[in-house]
Ligand code: ADP
């Protein structure tokens with residue numbers, strides 16, 4: 001059976017070998033096993049269900065959230081000589097009818113639909129007339145409340161599956177599921193002893209870096225200035241920030257596309273196409289841009305702000321280097337980004353449980369921005385994959401040639417202050433106490449009477465707070481969840497206080513941005 005799959009891969013797609021994971025997923029689907037395929041963006045998910053669709057009798061239904069993506073996929077299949085179509089809200093009533101009619105005659109091997117369509121009785125009745133051996137669900141994390149992009153319309157899949165006379169094999173695909181989300185997908189879809197494949201999150205061609213405390217606009221201008229021929233995406237958290245950055249680039253003579261949810265469909269489409277066809281090299285966008293966009297030659301993705309969690313970050317950053325050539329992923333971090341993300345969580349309509357989960361994920365993202373660990377191994381750990389080596393030599397942690405400095409004394413001061421404050425306050429207040437601030441909250445709680453009050457007054461409050469965050473990322477301290485998290489001591493800190501362990505910290509010789517900086521325009 002696999003031999004036939006390989007032949008199709010070669011004959012239809014013109015590729016010589018399967019990529020890691022594809023073969024196993026195809027094998028499972030062909031053996032009628034429900035499957036979850038977790039693969040990074042660009043990993044080649046489509047082939048995992050398209051090849052079985054070609055081999056199985058009847059029509060495979062593909063559920064996909066994006067209208068533009070469906071059209072692209074179907075066009076691509078047509079060019080390969082495969083009979084496929086899509087049904088979504090972009091079609092007229094007559095076109096929809098015609099496609100449904102042809103579908104009921106079994107004319108298509110693949111039929112792409114948006115999840116909303118599954119509620120329609122007319123569409124449902126199709127499954128009584130044609131054989132549906134396989135349902136493939138793209139972007140399956142949209143099913144889960146715990147995912148970063150929950151879409152209520154995805155829940156229509158559940159009753160839809162239930163009403164199909166012969167339950168088809170169900171294959172769910174996503175780039176970003178954590179264990180929690182995977183469990184949710186399996187449960188909601190009522191999957192029967194599913195095979196779960198997590199493959200290849202490591203993208204060796206991507207270099208990863210986090211830069212803290214750099215002048216962000218200067219960095220972006222410099223980067224574009226030094227890579228004028230490269231296509232790149234700059235992600236910012238808010239529409240306002242996107243607008244401002246675009247204006248700034250324009251003033252500096254950089255033609256940039258713009259994309260956010262506040263623009264009209266038409267504007268967004270034009271902007272997206274200009275970028276896809278290399279008419280503009282730089283795209284400045286919120287996270288509204290990108291899902292399903294297949295532009296292979298994006299050379300860099302700069303995050304102007306820290307995103308809300310690791311899934312979102314890696315999915316966005318992963319849009320660089322999809323062609324396998326080097327891609328650069330840079331996250332420009334400032335402490336203000338934490339406030340923005342907390343604000344967004346508070347503004348959301350989610351319930352308390354969801355919010356607490358969002359805070360937990362945010363903390364993991366913040367830790368990424370402060371960690372000294374290899375960033376690649378940090379990401380792989382997060383997605384439950386083992387890193388081949390603890391150091392990748394292609395991330396800002398591994399390339400940090402700084403000196404190891406013993407900061408045991410400073411760290412101990414922080415730990416004892418947290419202890420004296422009875423582990424009841426947040427990082428900002430701890431930093432203020434150590435600095436000896438006269439802030440009202442400090443005096444109000446009588447914290448100015450603590451023996452640790454003012455014992456780090458030679459550092460700025462920001463430096464102290466930065467250090468606290470680094471100690472959190474290195475697991476000496478923990479931050480509780482919630483809007484007003486408190487800092488607690490972890491066992492590692494106790495060892496330091498007892499004098500059993502030292503705290504070493506790498507201090508870069510020169511900030512990376514300054515090293516990179518050439519002349520500005
Ligand atoms: P995803 O949906 O996982 O983001 P796609 O299915 O769009 O990824 O595949 C990404 C790119 O990789 C596409 O251009 C696809 O044609 C290519 N690709 C997929 N499988 C293979 C393979 N086995 N060999 C070579 N290229 C492949």
Ligand code: ZN
Nearest residue numbers: 374392395398
């Ligand atoms: Zn590394």
